[in-house]
Amino acid sequence: MTTPLWTSDAAVAATGGRATVPFTVNGVSIDTRTIAKGDLFVALKAARDGHDFVAQALEAGAGAALVSRIPEGLPADAPLLLVDDVLKGLEDLGRAARARTKARVVGVTGSVGKTSTKEMLRTVLSGQGKVHAAEASYNNHWGVPLTLARMPADTDFAVIEIGMNHPGEIAPLSKMARPHAVIVTIVAPAHLEAFESIEGIAREKASITEGLEPKGVAILNGDLSTTHILVDAAMSVGARVKTFGESVGCHHRLLNLSIQDDITVAEARAWRTKVLFKVHAAGRHFAVNALSVIALCGEWKLDRAVALGDLAQWTPVKGRGARQPILMDPTDSRIAFELIDESYNANPASLGAALEVLSGAHPKNGMGRFNRGRKIAVVGDMRELGRTEAELHAGIAELPCVAQIDKIHCVGPLMRNLWQALPEGKRGFHADTSTEMATRMRGAIDAGDVVMVKGSLSMGLRHVVDALKKLGHPAAQPDQEDS
Template sequence: MLWRASEAAAATGGAVASDWVASGVSIDTRSLEPGDLFVALTAARDGHDFVVQALAQGAAAALVSHIPQGVHNPEKLLIVDDVQRGLEALGQAGRTRFRGRVVAVTGSVGKTSTKEMLRTVLGAQGTVHAAEKSYNNHWGVPLTLARMPRDADFAVIEIGMNHPGEIAPLARMARPHVAMVTIVAPAHLAAFESLEGIAREKASIFEGLEPGGVAIYNGDLAVSDILRETACRHAARLRSFGEAVGNHHRVTDVRVQDNCTVVQGRAWRTPLVYKVMVPGRHFAVNGMGVLAVVSALKLDRALALTALGQWQAGAGRGLRERIQLDRVDERLSLELIDDAYNSNPASLGAALEVLAAAQTRDGLGRHEKGRRIAYLGDMKELGQGEVEMHEALADTRFMARIDIVHCVGPLMRHLWQKLPLEKRGHWTETSDKMAERVAHDLDAGDVVLAKGSLSMGLGRVVDAIRKMRQAPADVDG
């Protein structure tokens, strides 16, 4: 049981006509489970149009602002003045009754992967509630809070933003005991005047801290002072992490290997060694931030280090997978790095470092040597300097080890034009056009990276690469 009708009505100020019980909360009939409370949000479509379908699929009830047409069992409705505000009130009530400890995470890069690291690490020491996707906006945060089990030990809440003034209200709703900022980077610059403006918005997560709360922030940044100053006003304790001397939790050595990252560091005066099962310096540094959260919560560090070594990146966020190209010969395969969920200069630089460190295999395919190949889509919302930021990628130190770069979108065309001819692959306006070519462009032994802003749809290129996979033959048959 997650919500009784009487509890949900008291939380939202809504009206109910029967004593239903909900075991979950859903906003989408495609993923709705029997027993869920369906929330009829209005976004691209009006959720009220799907209430009849939700109830037919077994929803316990529906949160609505009016009785939708075709509903013949209004006793299964929770009627409120405004559905969005009703969801927020339900989330606040879920947070109020929660007795575990809450961690909130934001950042320009790495907030979702850090949330997943925390899910793994905290899960070794108790039960953890966290959203299964990047539910970090004005409806995602209250939805995550409304879904919080009463008896979980920990909750991890991801908080994002697109415009000024979005993070602080969500942080006050989440009321974290520990709040963490992963990094501040040029992202959403179209909505902010400067990197300093982004830093002030990210730092506003500390405004939601509970009394006695701990602020954890990246101390390596040009804008770290802004994070620290805001944290000082709202937190009882501060912990910085990063690679620079002076950080409380400090990474001292990073070895990005082909399939993992090995890290040495110090938690104040205590030496640490750990690894994460995915290549990437950014994962190493954010892992140190996760260990700072563990310290703030006074949990077992040894258990945390062991659990951190078991974490792997998810689909679209650096997931590594082997694509077998021949049904019989397992050697004939390529490696895919799926980082297609989002992109900005900081995260793309980190992804190029991973690709540059990847080990190719020679003598397997049409080409004598395996190649490092990148499919890069536009980085969006960068503001006035967007062209220069795309061009600058040609001069990054990791580009020297990358063999071919294929580019998607009008902004990435500026990079494509600046690349030396021997590295310049194809340029297309859309991911659909690029996806048509991948089977001809890739070969056994290659390592392939796909990365771009979500709206560029690089996931379609990833899907096309996955479709090259051949199921192993049944040799016994």
């Protein structure tokens, strides 16, 4: 018989609340659209009050609901856990779930690469034990406690992604997660509106070390101008420090790299010896972040051969570098273009990394009306960059990899700065919105092209991705988890 995730007695003990009737639940959900039978529905207040959806959640099969008041119209025997504050109740469940497990916990933060590194860790650690990891980008003030509250007691490894938009957000979440190890992928210009400087961002990212368990390890990017800030913070809490990157002084150092379409093969020095590894994605940044995963495996003394073998099975998820052929002629699989979907988010560092990947792509010649396959980017505004936003957008034109890209189409008022800075021959279309750009894709793409789409989530570049897919038929892909 499966052990329930939460009994009413355990949930009451964790939150100090009151159960209207005894219940057991096997999951925790905040969304009635995806709720599973037997979940605990958490009636958070966000854009709308979750209490308005309690009846719907129970009708859909929820085992109970976490509420701060009894919604009208519920039957007298409705299974409820009453607390003073729903978010605090969720946090209490998260802390209790963390306290009852013997799992080794790793916290991941960074301006770029949090989610891909989390998913690498999920893949690699799954070969060494039972893994619990955050879904999607559940890395904020409700996402972290939700991830913890969902963690089964018999978990062997937990991967907790921790993000921020403003100062003071990371440390409390790290203290809730109490990681045995933390990884900082990179510190880069992002959320500059709130922090004003890259040093301010580094200090916030470094605060993830404040939640480290005694004798914990901090695995830090060693290639940054702000690495010293990260190292100082880790040492101030007594953490062991291991660095990764391409610099000579890094404990885990990338030595050589080969990128072939959707495979990156790397040679590195790790565990004081040379290792060869690969990831099923194109990009130097993926290889560097994979080094942080390799470093953690070394620190936790996991099986090295199994870890490297499993790392090779990792692939990026939807919106974060996933590649897909789009068949333009259903009768001839050669008549196609390749779509690189990076539409989930963007900042200067991640856009630069994505453009570097595109610059190394291999279009196919002789397939379409242009006879020569092209490398094409569709890029949208990068948000929350503060006073230097215009300069940061225009500066993308100076990246060396741009020379290898044929056309760059720009979406949004900020991206007009890049459009104007580009050499005239590389300028594609400029549009104020993604829906407008989507209408212009039909004549802009041809068979043999490689097309990369990237922009901040709020820019809605998914409309462009959808329009590109409608130019043909996406080729069948293996099943892939989107979280």
